[in-house]
Amino acid sequence: MRAAGASGASRLRGVDFTRDSPEVARRLIGTTLLVDGVGGVIVETEAYDPRDPASHSFSGPTPRNAAMFGPPGCAYVYLSHGIHWCLNFVCREVGFGAGVLIRALEPTTGIASMMDRRRQRDPRLLCAGPGRLAQALAITRELNGKRLDVPPFSLTAATTRIRVVCGPRIGISKAVDQPWRFGLSGSRYVSRPFR
DNA sequence: CCTGTGATCAGCT
DNA sequence: GCTGATCACAGGC
Numbered sequence: 001m002r003a004a005g006a007s008g009a010s011r012l013r014g015v016d017f018t019r020d021s022p023e024v025a026r027r028l029i030g031t032t033l034l035v036d037g038v039g040g041v042i043v044e045t046e047a048y049d050p051r052d053p054a055s056h057s058f059s060g061p062t063p064r065n066a067a068m069f070g071p072p073g074c075a076y077v078y079l080s081h082g083i084h085w086c087l088n089f090v091c092r093e094v095g096f097g098a099g100v101l102i103r104a105l106e107p108t109t110g111i112a113s114m115m116d117r118r119r120q121r122d123p124r125l126l127c128a129g130p131g132r133l134a135q136a137l138a139i140t141r142e143l144n145g146k147r148l149d150v151p152p153f154s155l156t157a158a159t160t161r162i163r164v165v166c167g168p169r170i171g172i173s174k175a176v177d178q179p180w181r182f183g184l185s186g187s188r189y190v191s192r193p194f195r
Numbered sequence: 196c197c198t199g200t201g202a203t204c205a206g207c208t
Numbered sequence: 209g210c211t212g213a214t215c216a217c218a219g220g221c
Contacts, residue, residue, distance in 0.1 A: 046213070048213075054213070055213085056213075059207090062206075062207080063206085064205075064206060064207090065206095078205090078213085079204075079205065079206095080212070080213065080214055080215095081202080081203070081204080081205095081211095081212060081214050081215085082202080082203035082204030082205065082212090083202065083203060083204080083214065083215075084214050084215070086213065086214080088213085101213055103213090129214070129215070130213070130214075131214050131215060132214090132215075169213075170213080170214095171212085171213055171214065172212090172213055173212090
């Protein structure tokens, strides 16, 4: 038994998933994410919170968003527009309903697999956007609710100091003013530039 | 660079 | 029924 602090899936190599989603979103930038050994460096994230009208968790738990109200340090995966899978990391605590949407990676590992899955040769378009990223990493509903600290997931914190920029979130109509989108400064692998 | 539109379906009212 | 945390493509500037 640990004396204090987050443990298990909620704390992974420097990223503490029990903290507020904007802080987790910021600290995830620079972290390497792999699924079955395929992935890269997280360069873009967005925070969501149950008090935020744009969040799936805003109206409380439902069968779809149940994982978002589950343990921190787990995945919440959902289907967007009937076409695209999207990957979130659950934050805070059981029953809270906060998460971070992983929006873009700089591909580093298993690039051939990602090109194959997406039939896309331009490395800048392999993981630039949540739907593209999920397709490149073969993320589907099967990973919903799974812990991020055990296979097929792998998270490795950045070893060097990172400069992070932020701005308004993308593709939502509510709470547009909250600057809860975060990115790796100067990265050419984000889904859209930061201003 | 920007804007508009179709695809396609689970979830919610 | 309608909406949407998206993408790819088409067309205009």
